Amino acid sequence: MLQSSSTVKSQHCICYVDEDLFTLSFSAASKIIDESCAIDAIFFATSTPVFKERYHASFMADLLGLKQGIFAMDIISTARAGTDALLLADKLVNAGQYKNILLIAANVDFAAIGDENQSSGHAAMAMVISTEKGLAEISSSESFSSSFAEEFYYKGQKTVYDLRFSRSAGFKANIENAWIKTAPQNGKFGGIIINSPYARMILGIMKKSGFDTDKQLLKDNVKSMVGNTAACHALLLLISAIENCNGSVLLFDYMNGTNVISLKIKSKPDIPKLANLEFINIESYHDYLKLRKQGDFTDINYRHQEMFSSEMMMEREKGRLLYLMADECTKCHSVFLIKIARCNHCHGKEFFEKKLQRKGTVYTLTSELYFPSSFPPINMIVIDIDGGGRLTLQQTDDLYSTEENKIKIGDRVELVYRKMIENDSKPNYFWKCIKI
Amino acid sequence: MHKDMKKKRDIAIIGVGQTAFGELFQYSYDDLVREAATLAMKDAGVGAEEIQAAWLSTAFPEIGVYKGRSGMDLSEPLGIFGIPITRVSNFCASGADAIRNAANALAAGECDVAMALGVEKLRDRSPQDSIVKMMVELTHPFYQKGFTAAGTFAVYANRIMHEYGVTREDLANISVKNHFHGTMNEKAHYRACCTLDQVLSSPMVSFPLTVMDSCPTTDGAACVIMIRAEDVDKSKHKPIYIDGIGLSVSTGWDLPFFDSRQKFLSFQANRDAAAMAYKQAGITKPMDEIDLVEIHDCFSIVELITYEDLGFCKVGEAKDLIRGKVTTLGGELPVNVSGGLLSCGHPVGATGVRMVVEVATHLRDKAGARQVKGAKRGLTHNIGGPGAIASVIILNNEH
Numbered sequence A: 001m002l003q004s005s006s007t008v009k010s011q012h013c014i015c016y017v018d019e020d021l022f023t024l025s026f027s028a029a030s031k032i033i034d035e036s037c038a039i040d041a042i043f044f045a046t047s048t049p050v051f052k053e054r055y056h057a058s059f060m061a062d063l064l065g066l067k068q069g070i071f072a073m074d075i076i077s078t079a080r081a082g083t084d085a086l087l088l089a090d091k092l093v094n095a096g097q098y099k100n101i102l103l104i105a106a107n108v109d110f111a112a113i114g115d116e117n118q119s120s121g122h123a124a125m126a127m128v129i130s131t132e133k134g135l136a137e138i139s140s141s142e143s144f145s146s147s148f149a150e151e152f153y154y155k156g157q158k159t160v161y162d163l164r165f166s167r168s169a170g171f172k173a174n175i176e177n178a179w180i181k182t183a184p185q186n187g188k189f190g191g192i193i194i195n196s197p198y199a200r201m202i203l204g205i206m207k208k209s210g211f212d213t214d215k216q217l218l219k220d221n222v223k224s225m226v227g228n229t230a231a232c233h234a235l236l237l238l239i240s241a242i243e244n245c246n247g248s249v250l251l252f253d254y255m256n257g258t259n260v261i262s263l264k265i266k267s268k269p270d271i272p273k274l275a276n277l278e279f280i281n282i283e284s285y286h287d288y289l290k291l292r293k294q295g296d297f298t299d300i301n302y303r304h305q306e307m308f309s310s311e312m313m314m315e316r317e318k319g320r321l322l323y324l325m326a327d328e329c330t331k332c333h334s335v336f337l338i339k340i341a342r343c344n345h346c347h348g349k350e351f352f353e354k355k356l357q358r359k360g361t362v363y364t365l366t367s368e369l370y371f372p373s374s375f376p377p378i379n380m381i382v383i384d385i386d387g388g389g390r391l392t393l394q395q396t397d398d399l400y401s402t403e404e405n406k407i408k409i410g411d412r413v414e415l416v417y418r419k420m421i422e423n424d425s426k427p428n429y430f431w432k433c434i435k436i
Numbered sequence B: 001m002h003k004d005m006k007k008k009r010d011i012a013i014i015g016v017g018q019t020a021f022g023e024l025f026q027y028s029y030d031d032l033v034r035e036a037a038t039l040a041m042k043d044a045g046v047g048a049e050e051i052q053a054a055w056l057s058t059a060f061p062e063i064g065v066y067k068g069r070s071g072m073d074l075s076e077p078l079g080i081f082g083i084p085i086t087r088v089s090n091f092c093a094s095g096a097d098a099i100r101n102a103a104n105a106l107a108a109g110e111c112d113v114a115m116a117l118g119v120e121k122l123r124d125r126s127p128q129d130s131i132v133k134m135m136v137e138l139t140h141p142f143y144q145k146g147f148t149a150a151g152t153f154a155v156y157a158n159r160i161m162h163e164y165g166v167t168r169e170d171l172a173n174i175s176v177k178n179h180f181h182g183t184m185n186e187k188a189h190y191r192a193c194c195t196l197d198q199v200l201s202s203p204m205v206s207f208p209l210t211v212m213d214s215c216p217t218t219d220g221a222a223c224v225i226m227i228r229a230e231d232v233d234k235s236k237h238k239p240i241y242i243d244g245i246g247l248s249v250s251t252g253w254d255l256p257f258f259d260s261r262q263k264f265l266s267f268q269a270n271r272d273a274a275a276m277a278y279k280q281a282g283i284t285k286p287m288d289e290i291d292l293v294e295i296h297d298c299f300s301i302v303e304l305i306t307y308e309d310l311g312f313c314k315v316g317e318a319k320d321l322i323r324g325k326v327t328t329l330g331g332e333l334p335v336n337v338s339g340g341l342l343s344c345g346h347p348v349g350a351t352g353v354r355m356v357v358e359v360a361t362h363l364r365d366k367a368g369a370r371q372v373k374g375a376k377r378g379l380t381h382n383i384g385g386p387g388a389i390a391s392v393i394i395l396n397n398e399h
Helices: A019-030 A057-063 A079-094 A163-187 A199-208 A223-224 A232-243 A285-291 A309-318 B030-046 B072-079 B094-108 B131-137 B147-163 B168-182 B196-201 B268-281 B302-311 B318-323 B342-346 B348-363
Strands: A002-004 A041-046 A069-078 A100-107 A123-130 A136-145 A151-154 A158-159 A189-194 A248-254 A256-264 A280-282 A325-329 A351-355 A359-368 A379-385 A390-394 A410-418 A431-436 B011-018 B051-057 B085-088 B114-120 B205-206 B219-228 B238-247 B292-293 B377-384 B389-396
Touching: A019 A057, A019 A100, A019 A123, A019 A351, A019 A410, A019 B389, A041 A057, A057 A069, A069 A079, A079 A100, A079 A123, A079 A232, A079 A248, A079 A256, A100 A232, A123 A232, A123 B011, A158 B219, A163 A199, A163 A248, A163 A256, A189 A199, A189 A232, A189 B196, A199 B377, A223 A232, A232 A248, A232 A256, A232 B389, A248 B094, A256 B268, A280 A285, A359 B147, A379 B147, A379 B302, A390 A431, B011 B030, B011 B094, B011 B348, B030 B072, B030 B219, B051 B072, B051 B094, B072 B085, B072 B094, B085 B094, B094 B219, B094 B238, B094 B348, B094 B377, B094 B389, B114 B348, B147 B205, B147 B302, B168 B196, B168 B342, B219 B348, B238 B268, B238 B348, B268 B302, B268 B377, B268 B389, B292 B348, B302 B318, B302 B377, B342 B348, B348 B389
Parallel strands: A002 A280, A041 A069, A041 A100, A189 A248, B051 B085, B051 B114, B292 B377
Antiparallel strands: A100 A123, A136 A256, A151 A158, A248 A256, A325 A351, A359 A379, A359 A410, A379 A390, A410 A431, B011 B219, B011 B238, B114 B219, B238 B389, B377 B389
16 A cells, blocks of 8 residues: 655555556455355445446456355445445345355545545455354444435535534434434443544533543544545444454444444454555655556656457456466476467476466566556566466566565565556456565 | 478579668668669579569568568569569568578479568657557567566576576677677668677666667668579579578467476577577587577577577576677677677568578678678577577578
């Protein structure tokens, strides 16, 4: 993640030039699922959808190699999309409809140029809601509806009601409704999360109910680190609570109604995710604009045209291009990602199918200064994949060259899934690598 | 491994012609075809009406001026119609492959007089709009994406530097040598000496290869007229004989970068093509039996690797040939006395033919200041794609 240091008051993160809603989501989800994880449904929540008329959840299921025909559902365009999805998943799992539901929530939104103080942060999170034992157990989950929305978009324009009107007619009435219905149990909670732009307004109500807001109200550390991540913000706050709190946590996710979720924290993750987020400070506004894909994309005098790409190719060659299914010669064990009828080394004609691993060692490399890029050079890395196989991929996450990200022969690298050409007009993803 | 390619009948080159190489803004594709062909036909003493078959080599019509997509683009400017003319495209080995096809047709008896002509018109566009554009937009959307042409060879350079102690100075000295040679070639794109420091400090293209480790894109054409050796009339012709031709496609465009056994220390295509050509020519000790060599130095590292692949030294010792000036004019085995691609430039389809013209000129003792004295047998080498295709042609002034 990249962090803009130019707006100190509202620091926020934006993703790298080859990242987007899907690559962030892929990165989050692929860390928590593996082949042994029998995901039988997937929900995708976002308020910044990439597609219209195309399912994000289905697209993600394909990227992640989940079972064909899986139940996939988008919950999009609302700020509560993340907890909406969690509520639904919880109820479906409890009803015995599904055993392991993968929930992905993501937000990649750019404030208008010159209006970056809105501190919209880019982020994605993934969790599995399961009947199996996990990090936390959902004790109860409820949704309280309201027709009143303090701010929303209408015909592309943002509408914000008068704050005093919003506070009295909207927030206060709505949250009180949710609060009163859950209040009898509230005292038991070690931490309470209020995800709302109007959160401070509820403090009085909480105090009247006998709560110690200084101790029980959890601070929004996600906003201060990453920015407002909209549809996935409440879920990131839940993750933060799981990492940092003990006992039970109550979440109020308020916007045009309220979702209330109570959690019992069972155990801690081996490696806290939020606490270990790494950021790179963006050094100039010029770089920020390039990351925003404003103006010239490249530093080289190159008139960019759309590169050749084919949906049919992607579908046809998905096994190789996406799932890294290669061929291993049964005789000499040479491994080829490119399909060939005969081994180029021993002329054997029999091959095993081999799924390449996602880590390896650098065999050779070069730095390309003339391939069009917003941030040259593009480093091309030839990788000996652990367990066999060879890939040649771009390095990424190398906005600024440092000793930490400089790759040399013998270094260890890990594969990540990213956009290939920065300003293409449709999803165009392949593997790149980062130093580990 | 290569198959044993057998030379059925001996072939002679009786006419050679070449345009100047460079930024030829004043000449069209057709002008270049006409000039090279006219010079070659005049040298051979044959008229256009005597050409019975022709092969046209243009590698990249789509990044040039959209000419050279078929044999029509040779027949039209020359006014030669009613004979078979075929366009040959085999990346940087296209020119050599045109000659190979012409030789095979002569050997098969399909024709008695054949023309092989290579031409490329790349400078009507900026380099970023030609070769770079090809790598960015016209190739597989994912495989190798991020490479320029230089980069596909730079990964060899970095591994070789890692394994064999080759230095950036060794590579740069190849450029220094070839630019020195190029000062003596009136048809070279660049005719200026350069220093080691100039090569090293020129803009980096793809580490460790700088601009001056890299050949330019160029306009130019070259042509040869060929007949069977048995038809040579020594009172009329000054023939140069083809002792052997090898051409091998030994890997693919993308395959080397996704093949677990690719070592990036050698080009298998070089070794396969050389083995074919050496066998036909009866060469067992190339260092002793060849007098001059034109190597496809599109990038300095390629010349270094090819020394080993063609058997001029042991593996890992190529740097010693450069350090000992063995391959400089006056050395034991002069390489690229034309100036090579680094100095002559690289009109892709024309380069292989241009090399044959160069070696033939030396074997006729007509190369002027850069003449390799007493040269009797010479070799041309091309490599195409990312080291996937190679051609080796052995020429002799005796039959």
